[in-house]
Amino acid sequence: NFILTQPHSVSESPGKTVTISCTRSSGSIAGNYVQWYRQRPGSSPTTVIYEDDQRPSGVPDRFSGSIDSPSNSASLTISGLKTEDEADYYCQSYDDNDVIFGGGTKLTVL
Amino acid sequence: QVQLQESGPGLVKPSGTLSLTCVVSGASIINITWWAWVRQSPGKGLEWIGEIYHDGSTNSNPSLKSRVSMTIDKSKNQFSLNLNSVTAADTAIYYCARSRGDNWFDPWGQGTLVTVST
Numbered sequence: 001n002f003i004l005t006q007p008h009s010v011s012e013s014p015g016k017t018v019t020i021s022c023t024r025s026s027g028s029i030a031g032n033y034v035q036w037y038r039q040r041p042g043s044s045p046t047t048v049i050y051e052d053d054q055r056p057s058g059v060p061d062r063f064s065g066s067i068d069s070p071s072n073s074a075s076l077t078i079s080g081l082k083t084e085d086e087a088d089y090y091c092q093s094y095d096d097n098d099v100i101f102g103g104g105t106k107l108t109v110l
Numbered sequence: 111q112v113q114l115q116e117s118g119p120g121l122v123k124p125s126g127t128l129s130l131t132c133v134v135s136g137a138s139i140i141n142i143t144w145w146a147w148v149r150q151s152p153g154k155g156l157e158w159i160g161e162i163y164h165d166g167s168t169n170s171n172p173s174l175k176s177r178v179s180m181t182i183d184k185s186k187n188q189f190s191l192n193l194n195s196v197t198a199a200d201t202a203i204y205y206c207a208r209s210r211g212d213n214w215f216d217p218w219g220q221g222t223l224v225t226v227s228t
Contacts, residue, residue, distance in 0.1 A: 033212045044218040090156055094213040097172060099158035
């Protein structure tokens with residue numbers, strides 16, 4: 001099995017850009033798609049990025065996803081930060097036997 | 111649009127069986143897709159429990175597989191989860207979700223809190 005490691009928390013000011021990393025412990029990050037979910041307090045997770053870098057309809061283009069094979073990690077970048085972006089963000093991927101979520105990153109926009 | 115709604119007892123006794131149902135609206139459960147369960151312990155992260163296909167095929171988290179069973183009811187457009195031999199560690203918010211290929215979960219139900227306690 002593998003683990004997805006995210007920073008516990010990040011903070012940035014409104015209007016700035018923040019990047020949240022998600023590092024896969026074993027197996028290739030490029031071998032299976034990575035999804036990113038946003039979860040606001042008291043709400044269910046919603047998708048902000050799927051299949052590494054695809055945005056669902058309704059998600060603004062301020063959100064982008066990428067993968068980096070050398071570091072075996074995926075990243076979620078949010079530009080032009082707004083206070084409404086404050087939430088927990090989870091990466092998620094899988095292998096032949098399991099589906100794994102990262103531990104989540106609390107984004108504070110201050 | 112597709113919507114999912116979980117239901118079931120909010121309190122289960124230790125060593126008992128947790129049983130939840132997820133009703134799907136806005137889509138037929140026999141669509142070419144999987145239907146999944148994910149849980150979130152209080153203040154913690156997300157954990158995949160498993161998924162079921164309309165033909166009854168299932169995949170489960172290896173750490174829970176021995177305690178998990180899932181069924182699908184096409185006539186009611188719903189699917190269900192049973193988790194047996196529960197302990198306090200199974201206390202969590204349980205979500206159902208559509209698995210849209212390559213294990214992309216969207217949308218999710220609103221979630222239901224299940225507490226394991228005497």
